[in-house]
Amino acid sequence: MLCFRVFSRLISFLIFVPIWCKAQSLTLWYTKPAQQWEETIPLGNGKIGMMPDGGIREETIVLNDITLWSGSPQDANNYEAHNYLPQIRQLLREGKNDEAQKLVDAHFICRGPGSGGKQWGCFQTMGILHLTYGYEKVAVEEPKEYRRQLDLNDARSTTAFSLAGTKYSRDYFTSFGDDVGVIKLGADQSGKINVRITIDRPERATAQTVGNELQLTGRLDNGVDGKGMRFITRIQAKTTGGEMEVTENALIIQHADAAEIYLTTATDFNDTDYLSASKHMLSEAMRKPYAEQLQQHTTNYQKLFKRLDIRIGETAAQELPTDHRLARFVENADADPQMAALFFQFGRYLSISGTRVGLLPPNLQGLWANQIQTPWNGDYHLDVNVQMNHWHLGPANLSELDLPLAELVANLVEPGTRTAKAYYGADGWVAHVITNVWGYTEPGESASWGVANAGSGWLCNNLWEHYAFTKDTAYLRRIYPILKGSALFYNSALMEDPKTGWLVTGPSVSPENAFYLTNGNHANVCMGPTIDNQITRELFTHVLTAAELFGIDAAFQDTLRNKLKRLPPPGRIGSDGRILEWLEEYQEVDPQHRHISHLYGVFPADLISPYKTPELAEASKKSLDVRGDDGPSWAIAYKQIFWARLLDGNRAYKLLKQLLTPTRETHINYGAGGGTYPNLFTAGPPMQIDGNFGGTAAIAEMLLQSHNGMIDLLPALPDAWKESGEIKGFKARGNFTVDFKWKDGKVIHYRITSPTPTSVKVKVNGEIKEIVSKRK
Numbered sequence: 001m002l003c004f005r006v007f008s009r010l011i012s013f014l015i016f017v018p019i020w021c022k023a024q025s026l027t028l029w030y031t032k033p034a035q036q037w038e039e040t041i042p043l044g045n046g047k048i049g050m051m052p053d054g055g056i057r058e059e060t061i062v063l064n065d066i067t068l069w070s071g072s073p074q075d076a077n078n079y080e081a082h083n084y085l086p087q088i089r090q091l092l093r094e095g096k097n098d099e100a101q102k103l104v105d106a107h108f109i110c111r112g113p114g115s116g117g118k119q120w121g122c123f124q125t126m127g128i129l130h131l132t133y134g135y136e137k138v139a140v141e142e143p144k145e146y147r148r149q150l151d152l153n154d155a156r157s158t159t160a161f162s163l164a165g166t167k168y169s170r171d172y173f174t175s176f177g178d179d180v181g182v183i184k185l186g187a188d189q190s191g192k193i194n195v196r197i198t199i200d201r202p203e204r205a206t207a208q209t210v211g212n213e214l215q216l217t218g219r220l221d222n223g224v225d226g227k228g229m230r231f232i233t234r235i236q237a238k239t240t241g242g243e244m245e246v247t248e249n250a251l252i253i254q255h256a257d258a259a260e261i262y263l264t265t266a267t268d269f270n271d272t273d274y275l276s277a278s279k280h281m282l283s284e285a286m287r288k289p290y291a292e293q294l295q296q297h298t299t300n301y302q303k304l305f306k307r308l309d310i311r312i313g314e315t316a317a318q319e320l321p322t323d324h325r326l327a328r329f330v331e332n333a334d335a336d337p338q339m340a341a342l343f344f345q346f347g348r349y350l351s352i353s354g355t356r357v358g359l360l361p362p363n364l365q366g367l368w369a370n371q372i373q374t375p376w377n378g379d380y381h382l383d384v385n386v387q388m389n390h391w392h393l394g395p396a397n398l399s400e401l402d403l404p405l406a407e408l409v410a411n412l413v414e415p416g417t418r419t420a421k422a423y424y425g426a427d428g429w430v431a432h433v434i435t436n437v438w439g440y441t442e443p444g445e446s447a448s449w450g451v452a453n454a455g456s457g458w459l460c461n462n463l464w465e466h467y468a469f470t471k472d473t474a475y476l477r478r479i480y481p482i483l484k485g486s487a488l489f490y491n492s493a494l495m496e497d498p499k500t501g502w503l504v505t506g507p508s509v510s511p512e513n514a515f516y517l518t519n520g521n522h523a524n525v526c527m528g529p530t531i532d533n534q535i536t537r538e539l540f541t542h543v544l545t546a547a548e549l550f551g552i553d554a555a556f557q558d559t560l561r562n563k564l565k566r567l568p569p570p571g572r573i574g575s576d577g578r579i580l581e582w583l584e585e586y587q588e589v590d591p592q593h594r595h596i597s598h599l600y601g602v603f604p605a606d607l608i609s610p611y612k613t614p615e616l617a618e619a620s621k622k623s624l625d626v627r628g629d630d631g632p633s634w635a636i637a638y639k640q641i642f643w644a645r646l647l648d649g650n651r652a653y654k655l656l657k658q659l660l661t662p663t664r665e666t667h668i669n670y671g672a673g674g675g676t677y678p679n680l681f682t683a684g685p686p687m688q689i690d691g692n693f694g695g696t697a698a699i700a701e702m703l704l705q706s707h708n709g710m711i712d713l714l715p716a717l718p719d720a721w722k723e724s725g726e727i728k729g730f731k732a733r734g735n736f737t738v739d740f741k742w743k744d745g746k747v748i749h750y751r752i753t754s755p756t757p758t759s760v761k762v763k764v765n766g767e768i769k770e771i772v773s774k775r776k
Contacts, residue, residue, distance in 0.1 A: 028680060039678045044367045057132070064125060065266070072121065085108075092526065132196040175297040182297075184260050212244075262285050313724055330660065350366060410482055412459075449512045451525060470735055490540070505533075512595050627639070640659065759772050
């Protein structure tokens with residue numbers, strides 16, 4: 001039932017807004033069907049993705065499977081590249097970076113088209129499910145009381161409306177019980193459900209019925225002979241009352257009281273038995289009553305989601321439709337402090353829905369894509385994006401969702417070992433700036449960005465952070481060979497800077513950024529970009545810590561300790577007071593460049609902080625001021641994290657408002673103009689999931705930090721959130737669980753637990769205390 005309320009707190013003038021009287025704080029909801037994909041509601045169970053648009057007469061549901069990729073494994077290494085390494089490095093030593101870059105382009109990139117080729121592949125949509133609804137002839141009027149929503153508490157979407165005196169309902173979820181997508185259609189009058197079910201895909205697929213099952217089958221292009229990954233979507237339905245007709249390519253339900261549609265997807269990615277396995281899965285799901293399926297789904301999902309609760313302030317804005325609420329937030333964010341809590345929990349929801357242990361980590365699209373050729377191939381970028389997809393998982397109490405990334409990285413070691421030898425004649429393994437599900441580790445197809453060799457080291461930070469939050473020593477033993485292999489590469493491949501004697505990487509780049517040379521030319525290729533120096537220092541330190549813990553590799557420990565003494569410092573300050581991005585004080589081609597790689601030491605590393613290195617922290621602020629606050633969504637989120645780490649809550653809050661700027665743009669963007677779509681997906685544009693996850697990590701950093709040898713409560717609390725708040729279930733490094741409340745900007749209660757009572761330092765209201773945690 002609709003009612004009316006006055007929202008004087010939200011706007012400067014009075015308006016009456018129709019709202020649902022019992023709107024929930026963790027609900028996204030809308031008053032009309034989606035008009036574009038970026039308005040549809042994302043559902044997922046870590047493997048199957050569904051995005052219904054809630055159409056009245058024609059409904060489309062975009063389907064995804066996390067494993068559906070074109071392309072195939074390839075060896076694009078140039079095995080002659082290492083022969084050119086001495087000449088490239090000599091040119092770099094002489095300051096002839098532009099000449100070195102030409103040589104890299106000629107002899108030190110991948111063979112073939114790289115990520116632009118068909119064999120590289122891309123993450124693709126599975127297809128589109130079409131539901132064409134039939135109504136009585138009198139039902140030509142517009143629907144009333146339309147509501148389309150997603151409840152984050154139970155990962156279930158609903159659409160409801162009244163038409164010609166009948167109330168219709170649709171429920172959708174991707175089950176965390178059986179591996180199926182479920183759609184339930186209902187009405188408050190008997191015989192009113194009429195729907196035609198079809199499915200299609202833009203290419204390389206055939207839709208047909210087999211028995212009482214609608215199937216979509218096909219095979220993607222592997223880039224070699226066209227015989228790539230095989231896939232299937234199976235769809236079955238059952239009704240209460242009415243009848244069902246099966247035609248050549250459709251399931252048709254007529255005059256039913258209710259109907260249930262079940263679907264499952266499968267590919268032969270690591271599963272040659274995918275046909276029989278998917279058949280069995282759907283058969284088992286069809287046998288269960290709907291109520292049992294829903295209960296199983298809800299219970300399993302909530303085991304993850306209910307670990308953490310967050311409340312910030314009070315607001316009536318939750319009673320606005322989400323797209324309206326987003327617009328109001330930009331106008332008056334202070335009136336809606338709970339928007340940050342909703343966005344944080346939406347990020348957790350996307351991780352739970354888009355990630356499953358044993359499968360693939362979320363890519364640039366997460367789990368969700370509506371295209372065959374997804375932007376940037378929907379792949380894994382190793383110069384910030386895939387790492388950002390996982391930064392929030394530790395504090396958000398979802399650490400096990402790191403494990404698919406750890407598995408992906410483990411699968412890069414073997415090909416990365418070949419790449420290390422081919423290009424650097426080096427020990428260990430390396431991955432550059434991009435990878436896919438096929439184990440690509442070679443440089444990209446252009447020297448300007450493709451020769452960044454910090455990707456593997458950066459990935460090792462993510463692997464280490466899982467250990468830091470969980471203290472799982474069995475896990476650390478499993479990943480130690482990966483960390484050591486990466487350290488072996490940098491230990492073997494470092495070159496000496498003739499001016500300082502420091503050991504640095506080369507050739508490399510500061511991701512995607514360029515600088516001017518004294519001759520007026522500009523270049524990207526350099527030696528020792530700041531990010532590489534920071535990653536090398538951090539990686540060596542982590543490997544030393546693990547080796548000391550396990551009492552192994554004494555000789556390698558000595559080697560790393562000696563190398564650490566010869567690395568550049570974590571940061572150096574230029575003549576203008578900023579952190580230098582390169583060894584030389586070059587002028588940037590684009591001072592507002594989207595990447596801020598030279599502040600890696602601020603985050604995700606802990607090499608620069610206001611506590612340990614106050615001068616470098618101030619220089620980092622100046623670097624951020626020059627970079628500016630705008631950019632693609634992931635860059636805005638990264639800047640929000642930086643300002644939180646630098647303890648400026650109000651500036652971080654300003655970036656959150658920037659991130660939540662409404663947009664519907666879908667063009668490819670590399671500069672300013674990021675924001676958030678009506679369905680709360682973040683926009684580069686186009687849609688990129690990393691902005692969601694980066695924003696979630698940033699909110700966590702504003703509320704709790706645990707990297708400076710202590711648990712710091714409310715380290716970067718903005719003025720707008722000071723009134724009140726409560727958090728239950730946050731995680732801190734050391735496997736601590738933290739609950740706390742605040743009022744008027746002060747912590748009024750806190751509780752820290754762990755599996756065993758452990759001494760820990762806690763900073764509360766500016767005072768550092770040492771306490772013993774409670775047993776969990």
